[in-house]
Amino acid sequence: MYEFKFHRPGTVRQAANLLAKTEDAKIIAGGHTLVPVLKQRLAQPSMLIDISRVQGLGSIEMNGRSLVIGATARHSDVANSPIVGEAIPALAHLAGMIGDPAVRHRGTIGGSLANNDPTADYPAACLALDATIVTNKRRIKADEFFQGLFTTALEVDEIITRVMFPLPKKAAYQKFRNQASRYALVGVFVACRPSEVRVAVTGAGANGVFRATAFEKALKPRFAAESLDGVTASAEGLNSDIHGSDEYRAHLIGVLARRAVQVANV
Structure with a gap:
Protein backbone atom coordinates (compact mmCIF):
# COMPACT_ATOMS: atom_id res chain seq x y z
CA MET A 1 0.00 0.00 0.00
CA TYR A 2 1.06 3.61 -0.45
CA GLU A 3 1.03 6.36 2.15
CA PHE A 4 -2.26 8.09 2.99
CA LYS A 5 -3.94 9.76 5.95
CA PHE A 6 -6.64 7.83 7.81
CA HIS A 7 -9.41 9.46 9.84
CA ARG A 8 -12.22 7.86 11.84
CA PRO A 9 -14.65 10.74 12.63
CA GLY A 10 -17.40 10.41 15.21
CA THR A 11 -20.07 12.33 13.34
CA VAL A 12 -21.31 12.78 9.80
CA ARG A 13 -20.52 16.51 10.00
CA GLN A 14 -16.90 15.79 10.86
CA ALA A 15 -16.67 13.32 7.98
CA ALA A 16 -18.21 15.81 5.54
CA ASN A 17 -15.79 18.54 6.65
CA LEU A 18 -12.82 16.25 6.05
CA LEU A 19 -14.22 15.26 2.67
CA ALA A 20 -14.70 18.87 1.63
CA LYS A 21 -11.18 19.91 2.66
CA THR A 22 -9.35 17.18 0.71
CA GLU A 23 -10.10 16.97 -2.99
CA ASP A 24 -9.23 13.31 -3.49
CA ALA A 25 -10.43 11.97 -0.12
CA LYS A 26 -12.53 8.79 -0.13
CA ILE A 27 -15.19 7.51 2.25
CA ILE A 28 -14.77 3.93 3.48
CA ALA A 29 -17.07 1.75 5.57
CA GLY A 30 -17.06 -1.94 4.63
CA GLY A 31 -14.25 -1.51 2.12
CA HIS A 32 -15.30 -4.25 -0.29
CA THR A 33 -15.34 -1.84 -3.20
CA LEU A 34 -12.57 0.56 -2.29
CA VAL A 35 -9.85 -1.73 -0.91
CA PRO A 36 -9.44 -3.83 -4.10
CA VAL A 37 -9.28 -0.61 -6.11
CA LEU A 38 -6.54 0.71 -3.81
CA LYS A 39 -4.57 -2.51 -4.13
CA GLN A 40 -4.66 -2.25 -7.92
CA ARG A 41 -3.66 1.43 -7.81
CA LEU A 42 -6.77 2.34 -9.76
CA ALA A 43 -7.36 4.98 -7.09
CA GLN A 44 -4.75 6.62 -4.86
CA PRO A 45 -6.55 9.00 -2.48
CA SER A 46 -4.42 10.94 -0.03
CA MET A 47 -7.02 10.45 2.72
CA LEU A 48 -9.46 7.73 3.79
CA ILE A 49 -12.40 8.68 6.00
CA ASP A 50 -13.84 5.70 7.88
CA ILE A 51 -17.51 6.23 8.80
CA SER A 52 -18.11 2.69 10.04
CA ARG A 53 -18.27 3.81 13.68
CA VAL A 54 -20.46 6.89 13.26
CA GLN A 55 -23.38 6.26 15.62
CA GLY A 56 -26.83 5.90 14.08
CA LEU A 57 -25.70 5.13 10.52
CA GLY A 58 -26.26 1.40 10.92
CA SER A 59 -29.85 1.53 12.16
Missing part, protein backbone atom coordinates in the same frame (compact mmCIF):
# COMPACT_ATOMS: atom_id res chain seq x y z
CA ILE A 60 -32.81 -0.27 10.59
CA GLU A 61 -36.25 0.97 11.56
CA MET A 62 -39.77 1.79 10.42
CA ASN A 63 -40.81 5.42 10.01
CA GLY A 64 -44.49 5.53 9.22
CA ARG A 65 -45.00 3.68 5.94
CA SER A 66 -41.30 3.68 5.07
CA LEU A 67 -38.51 1.28 5.90
CA VAL A 68 -35.40 3.31 6.77
CA ILE A 69 -31.97 1.67 6.54
CA GLY A 70 -28.81 3.43 7.67
CA ALA A 71 -25.92 3.74 5.22
CA THR A 72 -23.52 1.54 7.18
CA ALA A 73 -25.98 -1.32 7.69
CA ARG A 74 -24.26 -4.49 6.47
CA HIS A 75 -25.81 -6.70 3.86
CA SER A 76 -26.12 -9.41 6.51
CA ASP A 77 -27.93 -6.94 8.79
CA VAL A 78 -30.51 -6.28 6.08
CA ALA A 79 -30.84 -9.96 5.19
CA ASN A 80 -31.39 -11.06 8.79
CA SER A 81 -33.39 -8.12 10.12
CA PRO A 82 -36.88 -9.09 11.35
CA ILE A 83 -37.99 -5.54 10.51
CA VAL A 84 -36.91 -5.85 6.87
CA GLY A 85 -38.25 -9.39 6.66
CA GLU A 86 -41.69 -8.24 7.71
CA ALA A 87 -41.79 -4.92 5.87
CA ILE A 88 -40.18 -5.81 2.51
CA PRO A 89 -39.25 -9.51 2.35
CA ALA A 90 -37.93 -9.08 -1.20
CA LEU A 91 -35.27 -6.68 0.07
CA ALA A 92 -34.12 -9.14 2.74
CA HIS A 93 -33.99 -11.84 0.06
CA LEU A 94 -31.90 -9.59 -2.20
CA ALA A 95 -29.41 -8.79 0.57
CA GLY A 96 -29.01 -12.48 1.34
CA MET A 97 -27.97 -13.15 -2.26
CA ILE A 98 -25.13 -10.62 -2.34
CA GLY A 99 -21.67 -12.16 -2.67
CA ASP A 100 -20.72 -14.69 -0.01
CA PRO A 101 -20.84 -14.58 3.82
CA ALA A 102 -17.57 -12.64 4.03
CA VAL A 103 -18.89 -9.96 1.69
CA ARG A 104 -22.29 -9.81 3.38
CA HIS A 105 -20.74 -9.30 6.81
CA ARG A 106 -18.59 -6.35 5.69
CA GLY A 107 -20.24 -4.68 2.71
CA THR A 108 -22.74 -1.87 3.34
CA ILE A 109 -25.83 -0.63 1.57
CA GLY A 110 -24.50 2.93 1.45
CA GLY A 111 -21.24 1.84 -0.12
CA SER A 112 -23.04 -0.21 -2.74
CA LEU A 113 -25.27 2.70 -3.74
CA ALA A 114 -22.48 5.28 -3.75
CA ASN A 115 -20.35 3.04 -5.98
CA ASN A 116 -23.27 2.20 -8.32
CA ASP A 117 -21.62 -0.84 -9.85
CA PRO A 118 -23.65 -1.82 -12.94
CA THR A 119 -23.99 -5.40 -11.62
CA ALA A 120 -24.89 -4.51 -8.02
CA ASP A 121 -28.22 -5.60 -6.53
CA TYR A 122 -29.31 -2.68 -4.33
CA PRO A 123 -29.69 -0.16 -7.20
CA ALA A 124 -32.45 -2.32 -8.70
CA ALA A 125 -34.28 -2.42 -5.36
CA CYS A 126 -34.03 1.34 -4.93
CA LEU A 127 -35.26 2.06 -8.43
CA ALA A 128 -38.14 -0.43 -8.30
CA LEU A 129 -39.27 0.59 -4.81
CA ASP A 130 -38.98 4.33 -5.57
CA ALA A 131 -36.55 4.76 -2.69
CA THR A 132 -35.17 8.06 -1.48
CA ILE A 133 -31.44 8.30 -0.82
CA VAL A 134 -30.81 10.69 2.08
CA THR A 135 -27.46 12.44 2.38
CA ASN A 136 -25.94 14.94 4.79
CA LYS A 137 -27.22 17.70 2.47
CA ARG A 138 -30.48 16.61 0.80
CA ARG A 139 -32.86 13.87 -0.30
CA ILE A 140 -32.50 12.34 -3.76
CA LYS A 141 -35.11 10.17 -5.48
CA ALA A 142 -33.72 6.97 -6.95
CA ASP A 143 -34.79 8.00 -10.46
CA GLU A 144 -32.40 10.97 -10.23
CA PHE A 145 -29.67 9.30 -8.15
CA PHE A 146 -28.38 6.70 -10.62
CA GLN A 147 -26.77 8.45 -13.57
CA GLY A 148 -24.68 5.83 -15.38
CA LEU A 149 -21.79 3.42 -14.86
CA PHE A 150 -20.29 4.09 -11.42
CA THR A 151 -21.91 7.53 -11.56
CA THR A 152 -24.44 9.04 -9.16
CA ALA A 153 -25.89 12.44 -8.28
CA LEU A 154 -23.66 12.66 -5.20
CA GLU A 155 -21.55 15.80 -4.91
CA VAL A 156 -17.91 15.59 -3.85
CA ASP A 157 -18.64 16.48 -0.21
CA GLU A 158 -21.90 14.51 0.05
CA ILE A 159 -22.31 11.39 2.19
CA ILE A 160 -25.21 8.93 2.14
CA THR A 161 -26.70 8.66 5.63
CA ARG A 162 -29.77 6.46 5.08
CA VAL A 163 -32.16 5.06 2.50
CA MET A 164 -35.96 5.33 2.74
CA PHE A 165 -38.02 2.57 1.10
CA PRO A 166 -41.79 3.10 0.77
CA LEU A 167 -43.63 -0.14 1.51
CA PRO A 168 -44.92 -1.86 -1.65
CA LYS A 169 -48.07 -3.96 -1.91
CA LYS A 170 -46.04 -6.76 -3.48
CA ALA A 171 -42.40 -7.12 -4.51
CA ALA A 172 -39.82 -9.72 -5.50
CA TYR A 173 -36.26 -9.96 -6.81
CA GLN A 174 -34.88 -12.62 -9.12
CA LYS A 175 -31.25 -12.87 -10.12
CA PHE A 176 -29.18 -14.90 -12.56
CA ARG A 177 -25.71 -14.61 -11.11
CA ASN A 178 -22.19 -15.16 -12.26
CA GLN A 179 -21.17 -18.30 -10.40
CA ALA A 180 -17.65 -17.02 -9.71
CA SER A 181 -18.33 -13.46 -8.52
CA ARG A 182 -22.00 -13.80 -7.46
CA TYR A 183 -22.66 -10.51 -9.24
CA ALA A 184 -25.86 -10.26 -11.25
CA LEU A 185 -25.49 -11.24 -14.87
CA VAL A 186 -29.08 -10.03 -14.86
CA GLY A 187 -31.24 -9.12 -11.88
CA VAL A 188 -34.87 -8.01 -12.02
CA PHE A 189 -36.75 -6.38 -9.14
CA VAL A 190 -40.52 -5.94 -9.52
CA ALA A 191 -42.68 -3.87 -7.20
CA CYS A 192 -46.43 -3.38 -7.22
CA ARG A 193 -47.02 -0.05 -5.49
CA PRO A 194 -50.37 1.61 -4.64
CA SER A 195 -50.26 3.84 -7.72
CA GLU A 196 -47.88 2.11 -10.12
CA VAL A 197 -45.83 -0.93 -11.05
CA ARG A 198 -42.07 -0.56 -11.34
CA VAL A 199 -39.60 -3.02 -12.86
CA ALA A 200 -35.87 -2.37 -12.48
CA VAL A 201 -33.04 -4.29 -14.16
CA THR A 202 -29.44 -4.56 -13.01
CA GLY A 203 -26.46 -6.36 -14.54
CA ALA A 204 -27.74 -6.15 -18.10
CA GLY A 205 -27.55 -2.48 -19.05
CA ALA A 206 -24.42 -1.06 -20.67
CA ASN A 207 -25.24 2.19 -18.84
CA GLY A 208 -26.11 0.57 -15.51
CA VAL A 209 -29.43 0.00 -13.75
CA PHE A 210 -32.59 0.95 -15.62
CA ARG A 211 -36.38 0.64 -15.55
CA ALA A 212 -38.07 -1.76 -17.98
CA THR A 213 -40.98 0.45 -18.98
CA ALA A 214 -42.55 -2.02 -21.41
CA PHE A 215 -42.88 -4.55 -18.59
CA GLU A 216 -44.26 -1.91 -16.25
CA LYS A 217 -46.93 -0.93 -18.77
CA ALA A 218 -47.95 -4.54 -19.31
CA LEU A 219 -48.21 -5.26 -15.58
CA LYS A 220 -50.10 -2.14 -14.53
CA PRO A 221 -53.62 -3.33 -15.50
CA ARG A 222 -53.03 -6.74 -13.91
CA PHE A 223 -50.01 -7.70 -11.83
CA ALA A 224 -49.68 -11.28 -13.03
CA ALA A 225 -47.05 -13.26 -14.92
CA GLU A 226 -49.56 -13.87 -17.71
CA SER A 227 -49.65 -10.14 -18.38
CA LEU A 228 -46.08 -10.40 -19.66
CA ASP A 229 -46.95 -12.91 -22.40
CA GLY A 230 -45.51 -11.55 -25.62
CA VAL A 231 -43.54 -8.80 -23.86
CA THR A 232 -39.83 -8.86 -24.66
CA ALA A 233 -36.80 -6.77 -23.81
CA SER A 234 -34.73 -5.18 -26.54
CA ALA A 235 -31.08 -6.18 -26.79
CA GLU A 236 -30.14 -2.64 -27.76
CA GLY A 237 -28.04 -0.97 -25.08
CA LEU A 238 -27.36 -4.20 -23.17
CA ASN A 239 -23.99 -5.64 -22.19
CA SER A 240 -22.38 -8.29 -24.36
CA ASP A 241 -19.30 -10.10 -23.05
CA ILE A 242 -17.79 -13.52 -22.41
CA HIS A 243 -20.49 -14.23 -19.83
CA GLY A 244 -23.44 -13.61 -22.13
CA SER A 245 -24.47 -11.78 -25.28
CA ASP A 246 -26.86 -8.84 -25.34
CA GLU A 247 -29.54 -11.11 -26.84
CA TYR A 248 -29.03 -13.61 -24.01
CA ARG A 249 -29.37 -10.89 -21.41
CA ALA A 250 -32.51 -9.59 -23.11
CA HIS A 251 -33.98 -13.09 -22.90
CA LEU A 252 -33.05 -13.36 -19.22
CA ILE A 253 -34.81 -10.08 -18.42
CA GLY A 254 -38.08 -11.55 -19.66
CA VAL A 255 -37.58 -14.86 -17.85
CA LEU A 256 -36.62 -13.26 -14.55
CA ALA A 257 -39.38 -10.65 -14.70
CA ARG A 258 -41.99 -13.39 -15.02
CA ARG A 259 -40.45 -15.38 -12.18
CA ALA A 260 -40.32 -12.29 -9.98
CA VAL A 261 -44.01 -11.55 -10.54
CA GLN A 262 -44.89 -15.15 -9.74
CA VAL A 263 -42.89 -15.02 -6.50
CA ALA A 264 -44.40 -11.66 -5.55
CA ASN A 265 -47.89 -13.09 -5.92
CA VAL A 266 -47.27 -16.12 -3.70
Whole structure:
Protein backbone atom coordinates (compact mmCIF):
# COMPACT_ATOMS: atom_id res chain seq x y z
CA MET A 1 0.00 0.00 0.00
CA TYR A 2 1.06 3.61 -0.45
CA GLU A 3 1.03 6.36 2.15
CA PHE A 4 -2.26 8.09 2.99
CA LYS A 5 -3.94 9.76 5.95
CA PHE A 6 -6.64 7.83 7.81
CA HIS A 7 -9.41 9.46 9.84
CA ARG A 8 -12.22 7.86 11.84
CA PRO A 9 -14.65 10.74 12.63
CA GLY A 10 -17.40 10.41 15.21
CA THR A 11 -20.07 12.33 13.34
CA VAL A 12 -21.31 12.78 9.80
CA ARG A 13 -20.52 16.51 10.00
CA GLN A 14 -16.90 15.79 10.86
CA ALA A 15 -16.67 13.32 7.98
CA ALA A 16 -18.21 15.81 5.54
CA ASN A 17 -15.79 18.54 6.65
CA LEU A 18 -12.82 16.25 6.05
CA LEU A 19 -14.22 15.26 2.67
CA ALA A 20 -14.70 18.87 1.63
CA LYS A 21 -11.18 19.91 2.66
CA THR A 22 -9.35 17.18 0.71
CA GLU A 23 -10.10 16.97 -2.99
CA ASP A 24 -9.23 13.31 -3.49
CA ALA A 25 -10.43 11.97 -0.12
CA LYS A 26 -12.53 8.79 -0.13
CA ILE A 27 -15.19 7.51 2.25
CA ILE A 28 -14.77 3.93 3.48
CA ALA A 29 -17.07 1.75 5.57
CA GLY A 30 -17.06 -1.94 4.63
CA GLY A 31 -14.25 -1.51 2.12
CA HIS A 32 -15.30 -4.25 -0.29
CA THR A 33 -15.34 -1.84 -3.20
CA LEU A 34 -12.57 0.56 -2.29
CA VAL A 35 -9.85 -1.73 -0.91
CA PRO A 36 -9.44 -3.83 -4.10
CA VAL A 37 -9.28 -0.61 -6.11
CA LEU A 38 -6.54 0.71 -3.81
CA LYS A 39 -4.57 -2.51 -4.13
CA GLN A 40 -4.66 -2.25 -7.92
CA ARG A 41 -3.66 1.43 -7.81
CA LEU A 42 -6.77 2.34 -9.76
CA ALA A 43 -7.36 4.98 -7.09
CA GLN A 44 -4.75 6.62 -4.86
CA PRO A 45 -6.55 9.00 -2.48
CA SER A 46 -4.42 10.94 -0.03
CA MET A 47 -7.02 10.45 2.72
CA LEU A 48 -9.46 7.73 3.79
CA ILE A 49 -12.40 8.68 6.00
CA ASP A 50 -13.84 5.70 7.88
CA ILE A 51 -17.51 6.23 8.80
CA SER A 52 -18.11 2.69 10.04
CA ARG A 53 -18.27 3.81 13.68
CA VAL A 54 -20.46 6.89 13.26
CA GLN A 55 -23.38 6.26 15.62
CA GLY A 56 -26.83 5.90 14.08
CA LEU A 57 -25.70 5.13 10.52
CA GLY A 58 -26.26 1.40 10.92
CA SER A 59 -29.85 1.53 12.16
CA ILE A 60 -32.81 -0.27 10.59
CA GLU A 61 -36.25 0.97 11.56
CA MET A 62 -39.77 1.79 10.42
CA ASN A 63 -40.81 5.42 10.01
CA GLY A 64 -44.49 5.53 9.22
CA ARG A 65 -45.00 3.68 5.94
CA SER A 66 -41.30 3.68 5.07
CA LEU A 67 -38.51 1.28 5.90
CA VAL A 68 -35.40 3.31 6.77
CA ILE A 69 -31.97 1.67 6.54
CA GLY A 70 -28.81 3.43 7.67
CA ALA A 71 -25.92 3.74 5.22
CA THR A 72 -23.52 1.54 7.18
CA ALA A 73 -25.98 -1.32 7.69
CA ARG A 74 -24.26 -4.49 6.47
CA HIS A 75 -25.81 -6.70 3.86
CA SER A 76 -26.12 -9.41 6.51
CA ASP A 77 -27.93 -6.94 8.79
CA VAL A 78 -30.51 -6.28 6.08
CA ALA A 79 -30.84 -9.96 5.19
CA ASN A 80 -31.39 -11.06 8.79
CA SER A 81 -33.39 -8.12 10.12
CA PRO A 82 -36.88 -9.09 11.35
CA ILE A 83 -37.99 -5.54 10.51
CA VAL A 84 -36.91 -5.85 6.87
CA GLY A 85 -38.25 -9.39 6.66
CA GLU A 86 -41.69 -8.24 7.71
CA ALA A 87 -41.79 -4.92 5.87
CA ILE A 88 -40.18 -5.81 2.51
CA PRO A 89 -39.25 -9.51 2.35
CA ALA A 90 -37.93 -9.08 -1.20
CA LEU A 91 -35.27 -6.68 0.07
CA ALA A 92 -34.12 -9.14 2.74
CA HIS A 93 -33.99 -11.84 0.06
CA LEU A 94 -31.90 -9.59 -2.20
CA ALA A 95 -29.41 -8.79 0.57
CA GLY A 96 -29.01 -12.48 1.34
CA MET A 97 -27.97 -13.15 -2.26
CA ILE A 98 -25.13 -10.62 -2.34
CA GLY A 99 -21.67 -12.16 -2.67
CA ASP A 100 -20.72 -14.69 -0.01
CA PRO A 101 -20.84 -14.58 3.82
CA ALA A 102 -17.57 -12.64 4.03
CA VAL A 103 -18.89 -9.96 1.69
CA ARG A 104 -22.29 -9.81 3.38
CA HIS A 105 -20.74 -9.30 6.81
CA ARG A 106 -18.59 -6.35 5.69
CA GLY A 107 -20.24 -4.68 2.71
CA THR A 108 -22.74 -1.87 3.34
CA ILE A 109 -25.83 -0.63 1.57
CA GLY A 110 -24.50 2.93 1.45
CA GLY A 111 -21.24 1.84 -0.12
CA SER A 112 -23.04 -0.21 -2.74
CA LEU A 113 -25.27 2.70 -3.74
CA ALA A 114 -22.48 5.28 -3.75
CA ASN A 115 -20.35 3.04 -5.98
CA ASN A 116 -23.27 2.20 -8.32
CA ASP A 117 -21.62 -0.84 -9.85
CA PRO A 118 -23.65 -1.82 -12.94
CA THR A 119 -23.99 -5.40 -11.62
CA ALA A 120 -24.89 -4.51 -8.02
CA ASP A 121 -28.22 -5.60 -6.53
CA TYR A 122 -29.31 -2.68 -4.33
CA PRO A 123 -29.69 -0.16 -7.20
CA ALA A 124 -32.45 -2.32 -8.70
CA ALA A 125 -34.28 -2.42 -5.36
CA CYS A 126 -34.03 1.34 -4.93
CA LEU A 127 -35.26 2.06 -8.43
CA ALA A 128 -38.14 -0.43 -8.30
CA LEU A 129 -39.27 0.59 -4.81
CA ASP A 130 -38.98 4.33 -5.57
CA ALA A 131 -36.55 4.76 -2.69
CA THR A 132 -35.17 8.06 -1.48
CA ILE A 133 -31.44 8.30 -0.82
CA VAL A 134 -30.81 10.69 2.08
CA THR A 135 -27.46 12.44 2.38
CA ASN A 136 -25.94 14.94 4.79
CA LYS A 137 -27.22 17.70 2.47
CA ARG A 138 -30.48 16.61 0.80
CA ARG A 139 -32.86 13.87 -0.30
CA ILE A 140 -32.50 12.34 -3.76
CA LYS A 141 -35.11 10.17 -5.48
CA ALA A 142 -33.72 6.97 -6.95
CA ASP A 143 -34.79 8.00 -10.46
CA GLU A 144 -32.40 10.97 -10.23
CA PHE A 145 -29.67 9.30 -8.15
CA PHE A 146 -28.38 6.70 -10.62
CA GLN A 147 -26.77 8.45 -13.57
CA GLY A 148 -24.68 5.83 -15.38
CA LEU A 149 -21.79 3.42 -14.86
CA PHE A 150 -20.29 4.09 -11.42
CA THR A 151 -21.91 7.53 -11.56
CA THR A 152 -24.44 9.04 -9.16
CA ALA A 153 -25.89 12.44 -8.28
CA LEU A 154 -23.66 12.66 -5.20
CA GLU A 155 -21.55 15.80 -4.91
CA VAL A 156 -17.91 15.59 -3.85
CA ASP A 157 -18.64 16.48 -0.21
CA GLU A 158 -21.90 14.51 0.05
CA ILE A 159 -22.31 11.39 2.19
CA ILE A 160 -25.21 8.93 2.14
CA THR A 161 -26.70 8.66 5.63
CA ARG A 162 -29.77 6.46 5.08
CA VAL A 163 -32.16 5.06 2.50
CA MET A 164 -35.96 5.33 2.74
CA PHE A 165 -38.02 2.57 1.10
CA PRO A 166 -41.79 3.10 0.77
CA LEU A 167 -43.63 -0.14 1.51
CA PRO A 168 -44.92 -1.86 -1.65
CA LYS A 169 -48.07 -3.96 -1.91
CA LYS A 170 -46.04 -6.76 -3.48
CA ALA A 171 -42.40 -7.12 -4.51
CA ALA A 172 -39.82 -9.72 -5.50
CA TYR A 173 -36.26 -9.96 -6.81
CA GLN A 174 -34.88 -12.62 -9.12
CA LYS A 175 -31.25 -12.87 -10.12
CA PHE A 176 -29.18 -14.90 -12.56
CA ARG A 177 -25.71 -14.61 -11.11
CA ASN A 178 -22.19 -15.16 -12.26
CA GLN A 179 -21.17 -18.30 -10.40
CA ALA A 180 -17.65 -17.02 -9.71
CA SER A 181 -18.33 -13.46 -8.52
CA ARG A 182 -22.00 -13.80 -7.46
CA TYR A 183 -22.66 -10.51 -9.24
CA ALA A 184 -25.86 -10.26 -11.25
CA LEU A 185 -25.49 -11.24 -14.87
CA VAL A 186 -29.08 -10.03 -14.86
CA GLY A 187 -31.24 -9.12 -11.88
CA VAL A 188 -34.87 -8.01 -12.02
CA PHE A 189 -36.75 -6.38 -9.14
CA VAL A 190 -40.52 -5.94 -9.52
CA ALA A 191 -42.68 -3.87 -7.20
CA CYS A 192 -46.43 -3.38 -7.22
CA ARG A 193 -47.02 -0.05 -5.49
CA PRO A 194 -50.37 1.61 -4.64
CA SER A 195 -50.26 3.84 -7.72
CA GLU A 196 -47.88 2.11 -10.12
CA VAL A 197 -45.83 -0.93 -11.05
CA ARG A 198 -42.07 -0.56 -11.34
CA VAL A 199 -39.60 -3.02 -12.86
CA ALA A 200 -35.87 -2.37 -12.48
CA VAL A 201 -33.04 -4.29 -14.16
CA THR A 202 -29.44 -4.56 -13.01
CA GLY A 203 -26.46 -6.36 -14.54
CA ALA A 204 -27.74 -6.15 -18.10
CA GLY A 205 -27.55 -2.48 -19.05
CA ALA A 206 -24.42 -1.06 -20.67
CA ASN A 207 -25.24 2.19 -18.84
CA GLY A 208 -26.11 0.57 -15.51
CA VAL A 209 -29.43 0.00 -13.75
CA PHE A 210 -32.59 0.95 -15.62
CA ARG A 211 -36.38 0.64 -15.55
CA ALA A 212 -38.07 -1.76 -17.98
CA THR A 213 -40.98 0.45 -18.98
CA ALA A 214 -42.55 -2.02 -21.41
CA PHE A 215 -42.88 -4.55 -18.59
CA GLU A 216 -44.26 -1.91 -16.25
CA LYS A 217 -46.93 -0.93 -18.77
CA ALA A 218 -47.95 -4.54 -19.31
CA LEU A 219 -48.21 -5.26 -15.58
CA LYS A 220 -50.10 -2.14 -14.53
CA PRO A 221 -53.62 -3.33 -15.50
CA ARG A 222 -53.03 -6.74 -13.91
CA PHE A 223 -50.01 -7.70 -11.83
CA ALA A 224 -49.68 -11.28 -13.03
CA ALA A 225 -47.05 -13.26 -14.92
CA GLU A 226 -49.56 -13.87 -17.71
CA SER A 227 -49.65 -10.14 -18.38
CA LEU A 228 -46.08 -10.40 -19.66
CA ASP A 229 -46.95 -12.91 -22.40
CA GLY A 230 -45.51 -11.55 -25.62
CA VAL A 231 -43.54 -8.80 -23.86
CA THR A 232 -39.83 -8.86 -24.66
CA ALA A 233 -36.80 -6.77 -23.81
CA SER A 234 -34.73 -5.18 -26.54
CA ALA A 235 -31.08 -6.18 -26.79
CA GLU A 236 -30.14 -2.64 -27.76
CA GLY A 237 -28.04 -0.97 -25.08
CA LEU A 238 -27.36 -4.20 -23.17
CA ASN A 239 -23.99 -5.64 -22.19
CA SER A 240 -22.38 -8.29 -24.36
CA ASP A 241 -19.30 -10.10 -23.05
CA ILE A 242 -17.79 -13.52 -22.41
CA HIS A 243 -20.49 -14.23 -19.83
CA GLY A 244 -23.44 -13.61 -22.13
CA SER A 245 -24.47 -11.78 -25.28
CA ASP A 246 -26.86 -8.84 -25.34
CA GLU A 247 -29.54 -11.11 -26.84
CA TYR A 248 -29.03 -13.61 -24.01
CA ARG A 249 -29.37 -10.89 -21.41
CA ALA A 250 -32.51 -9.59 -23.11
CA HIS A 251 -33.98 -13.09 -22.90
CA LEU A 252 -33.05 -13.36 -19.22
CA ILE A 253 -34.81 -10.08 -18.42
CA GLY A 254 -38.08 -11.55 -19.66
CA VAL A 255 -37.58 -14.86 -17.85
CA LEU A 256 -36.62 -13.26 -14.55
CA ALA A 257 -39.38 -10.65 -14.70
CA ARG A 258 -41.99 -13.39 -15.02
CA ARG A 259 -40.45 -15.38 -12.18
CA ALA A 260 -40.32 -12.29 -9.98
CA VAL A 261 -44.01 -11.55 -10.54
CA GLN A 262 -44.89 -15.15 -9.74
CA VAL A 263 -42.89 -15.02 -6.50
CA ALA A 264 -44.40 -11.66 -5.55
CA ASN A 265 -47.89 -13.09 -5.92
CA VAL A 266 -47.27 -16.12 -3.70
